[in-house]
Every structure is written in C-alpha cells, then in structure tokens.
Amino acid sequence: DAEITQSPRHKITETGRQVTLACHQTWNHNNMFWYRQDLGHGLRLIHYSYGVHDTNKGEVSDGYSVSRSNTEDLPLTLESAASSQTSVYFCASSDPGDETQYFGPGTRLLVL
Amino acid sequence: GENVEQHPSTLSVQEGDSAVIKCTYSDSASNYFPWYKQELGKRPQLIIDIRSNVGEKKDQRIAVTLNKTAKHFSLHITETQPEDSAVYFCAASHQTGANNLFFGTGTRLTVIP
Numbered sequence: 001d002a003e004i005t006q007s008p009r010h011k012i013t014e015t016g017r018q019v020t021l022a023c024h025q026t027w028n029h030n031n032m033f034w035y036r037q038d039l040g041h042g043l044r045l046i047h048y049s050y051g052v053h054d055t056n057k058g059e060v061s062d063g064y065s066v067s068r069s070n071t072e073d074l075p076l077t078l079e080s081a082a083s084s085q086t087s088v089y090f091c092a093s094s095d096p097g098d099e100t101q102y103f104g105p106g107t108r109l110l111v112l
Numbered sequence: 113g114e115n116v117e118q119h120p121s122t123l124s125v126q127e128g129d130s131a132v133i134k135c136t137y138s139d140s141a142s143n144y145f146p147w148y149k150q151e152l153g154k155r156p157q158l159i160i161d162i163r164s165n166v167g168e169k170k171d172q173r174i175a176v177t178l179n180k181t182a183k184h185f186s187l188h189i190t191e192t193q194p195e196d197s198a199v200y201f202c203a204a205s206h207q208t209g210a211n212n213l214f215f216g217t218g219t220r221l222t223v224i225p
Binding site for chain 1 (some may be wrong): 113118144146148154155156157158161201203205212213214215216217218
C-alpha cells in the first residue's frame, strides 16, 4: 500500500549540530510539506515543495532547509540545531488534483 | 497571509451530547476548509472538509458549516462517543494549484463516559 513515512521517529541532538529528518511517500504526490507542532501553536508550515527541484519557505522557515531531488522524498535539515527547534515534526503530501493532505507519523526532536 | 483562529481550546462533553468547535479566517480568498482529528501520539487525519461553494456538509455524526460572509466555519459532532476524544484542528487554504494549509491552534475534546 502507498504510504508516507518519516525517520527517525525520535531524535535527541545537541545545540549546534546539523540534523536531517527524512520524509518518504510512495503516492507519487507532487506536493510535499513540512510542519512543526508545538503546544498552543497548532501546526505551522516550515517549507513546502510543489515538485522536483521546487522549494518554498513557509511561515517558520528560519533555521531550516529542504531539497527535492525526486518526487518521493523531501528531507528537512536543521543547519545548526537550537533548543527552540525542539518540537514534533510532521511531513505531509498531496496531489494537485486533491486538496487532502496526508500526514506522516511524525518525528519527535529534542535539542539539548 | 491567512490567520485562522479556533475556539474553544478545550471542550468537555458528556457522552451522547453534541460538541461544536468554531473557527474564523481572515483571507476572503480562502476557499477550502478541512478538519483534522489527532489522537494522542498519532498523526493528524482528515475527517471532513468543505469548499466555499457549499454551506454545509454532513458525514454521519459529523457536520461542517461555512459562512463565507462572516468568514467562519464550524465542526459539529453529534451523539459523541468516548472515541471522539482527541484534538481537532481546523484549517483554511486557497486553491492555487497547491494547497498550503493554515491551521488553527486546536481544540482538545474530551467525551466523558
């Protein structure tokens, strides 16, 4: 069955380290998104991509980057992790013909 | 950009009663309004959505209403059950070929048996 997966599911890192969170979907969706979820803020958009080699900044993009080299993957990189980036990260994907976004299982990141 | 506000932040109801969650949005160009349910430790999952050409949509015990003039939309859950306990998020987006969603801050619904 087609699905969307994230790895790792849990990550502990130290401030200043580079961290990459993986997102992989097998639906062949053009649109992919990264959100962070924090108590009191709901889900906030970090970056998004409408297709291969396309990337765009979302509401809270500072300190994050993404790249889209193929349809299936949109890795999220924290260039220099900060404690403020401790959060739960969700990726999502959708097809341009269907507005529904399908979410991955999430990655819980702790920055010490 | 779009600003979505959601109320209440917490809601407790007795099993069998109805629950109503309300959201407002700021951008009159928004025309797609999904609702997601997130159980503890799980991913958000779409439960119902509505487009701006429709005023109301129902799916069994769940209904969503939209008032474009007032820029607000609501989720109604009837005959609540303990398994309805979760956090519910509303969202809004423009339809521009892709669908960047702007989420509300969530409502934690507790259904008391």
